[in-house]
Amino acid sequence: MASTSATDIPPEVQAVNIPDGTTDFIPLRGKKYDLKKPHITELPITWSNWYKHVNWLNTTFIIFVPLAGLISAYWVSLQTKTLIFSIVYYYFAGLGITAGYHRLWAHTSYKASLPLKIWLAAGGAAAVEGSARWWSRDHRAHHRYTDTDKDPYSVRKGLLYSHIGWMVMKQNPKRIGRTDITDLNEDPVVVFQHKHYIKCVITMALIVPTLICGLGWGDYAGGFIYGGILRIFFIQQATFCVNSLAHWLGDQPFDDRNSPRDHVITALVTLGEGYHNFHHEFPSDFRNAIEWWQYDPTKWCIWMWKQLGLAYDLKKFPHNEIEKGRLQQQQKKLDQKRATLDWGIPLENLPVVSWDDFVQESKNGKAWIAVAGVIHDVGKFIQDHPGGKALINSAIGKDATAIFNGGVYNHSNAAHNLLSTMRVGVIRGGCEVEIWKRAQAENKDIATVTD
């Protein structure tokens, strides 16, 4: 890993002092904040001001309306046709978020033709998670400032916060990291959807399902409650899991410095967005799951659209780069484990003994055996030697390098390790290569110390 890490530079400086070409986010809905006055989030929550901390608009849409829908469902019976339609519409809206908002607009991981873009923007609106422009801006900040205070849905603030809290509670617009969305401002579909967001949402999320079920099989009420309100609720909770569950549950095969994790459960819930450690590492890859047997229906759809000529320029990180990342993370874990084990007295801390002294001491009763230039005291081990007492005794006071390494028996790696715990000295002269090779095998880092 090359040197400087984010922590060396105070966060305030990171995005501000160095010009980064960012054009700031211009909110279209919501109140205009006076940036000079302290924002409500900068004041502590008290009994008298708590309701000012709540984002009532969001709370209405993600909590009150679904609750009302759940209660109404008691009086509206669910017809089979309406159920099937709601499930299909669920996938349409879900893919609007995953294939549209996320992989197309936030990450530009592929290019889409105009009809596909309109289709995805319509699906995204049906999911009621904000405009593609707003969503992508926040999401880019999430990637760029993952786990920091500038991350709009940092899991470091708690699982519930990353799932829903960041929407229910008001956010300080000064806090969210700035990101470059010039490309989105040039996309007519994104701009249209953003400008006419409320109209788009009401049409796609409520009117269309109501009309389809109503005109189709006369179930206006079911279309509104199940195809509209309750479907929205499920799709919201499922996609919110990418911000919560995907930063909390699973493995980190590519990098464990930040919170993103890979888990099949998250993938199942989120139309394939659950391989999130991979995704944060290779965000502009149109895939989240790279193995064919992993569940990533969003990837399958993009691939299918490509076959139909609707999508093109699908970006993939080279296999070699992905495997390099995986390998380095494995190496990191291995090095961490290596540091917890006892590798015997380091060779450079052993006394240097002349050959004659070694022979003399062995004659005086020490159970010393030389292997690869290192002297070992096998006294306590003779009794336990799996090859018998006679053999190991026969090597005392001798250089057993050849005998130990195949002459009589080609000892296992385990035997070599055990041998290193018996070190008492190094023989003067002549065997440096072997000593050095052993140091290499045991702890690769030693090379950086002794060379």
Place this chain on the structure above:
Amino acid sequence: MASTSATDIPPEVQAVNIPDGTTDFIPLRGKKYDLKKPHITELPITWSNWYKHVNWLNTTFIIFVPLAGLISAYWVSLQTKTLIFSIVYYYFAGLGITAGYHRLWAHTSYKASLPLKIWLAAGGAAAVEGSARWWSRDHRAHHRYTDTDKDPYSVRKGLLYSHIGWMVMKQNPKRIGRTDITDLNEDPVVVFQHKHYIKCVITMALIVPTLICGLGWGDYAGGFIYGGILRIFFIQQATFCVNSLAHWLGDQPFDDRNSPRDHVITALVTLGEGYHNFHHEFPSDFRNAIEWWQYDPTKWCIWMWKQLGLAYDLKKFPHNEIEKGRLQQQQKKLDQKRATLDWGIPLENLPVVSWDDFVQESKNGKAWIAVAGVIHDVGKFIQDHPGGKALINSAIGKDATAIFNGGVYNHSNAAHNLLSTMRVGVIRGGCEVEIWKRAQAENKDIATVTD
């Protein structure tokens, strides 16, 4: 790994030229071979001599008798009591082999009191797999010469050979590696069982089960066929799996230079002897499975006998040594994988460019960016940059070390890897430490080349 491996020394020399204190095996049963005449196994198998290659005694016991038993079973109905007894007796005989022959006598992985020894020798006789002395001698040769020609049941000669072929076909006594069994020759139980082997077998394998079922519930025929012959057949086939399946199916977490493997299926079949990669690496450990949740009933029994005061001095390899072995094997696999990946042009093969030339070339249209002392040509990547075109363009002709490493964005490990594929030169002077650190992270072995 310290240097010399068995393959450097021709096999003929290995056990012969270097005195190793071995007392040779003295066969008690079987014909006396004239070592000067060529042994039958040294002659090719032909239509006229094939029957001389077959070990008819063994073939009778492991093939013909079980076959006869299977056929007779057609006329002898299986009573519940006899079935239960046969299963219990199966475990008694099986443990005689695994806990007795194998872990106690072949590997001296614990010590047993006289009553336990007698019990185990009786169980071993009931399994009809030869005397403890003969079995241990072969088994020690198997460990010492694993996978070589001197291994009595080398899996390199085929799965069927290692399972049963080595017993059905005659063996050249000159071929099997010599091993030290002086300790067994001093054990009165082993010597007694060896001297009176045929009597022991007939008593324990046939008479005892026949009498128990006969005197117990009048089922003499069932006791003979099911408790005797068929039970022997099952126990033989199961324990033979240690020589075949355990060298063929599964993982190699500790060492992959030889054939032994770990697999739960083999463990289930062989009373816990299926963690065979571990076992060949740590043969004098009384455990074959080291995790509590792995299936090793032989280990559980030995542990229980210890609680009862029947067994003592249970040998365990230190946890640290076991984990060292595991780690080194993981490192080996990782290094093998590392070598298959492309790590970019090695730093030492890059041209050295002065800072002024770097700046000049960038002004002349090259999309060069310096990071950590290395010049990168990002020309083809600008379009794909996940952080946008503007940002990456702003760094052309500059030293982007700080910007890249957190100044603007703290790039992922993947980005660092990708960067290394874009190398075109090294900046003269001043940045050696960073270049060197990068080489370390990418390919630890490079340190041995450049230092």
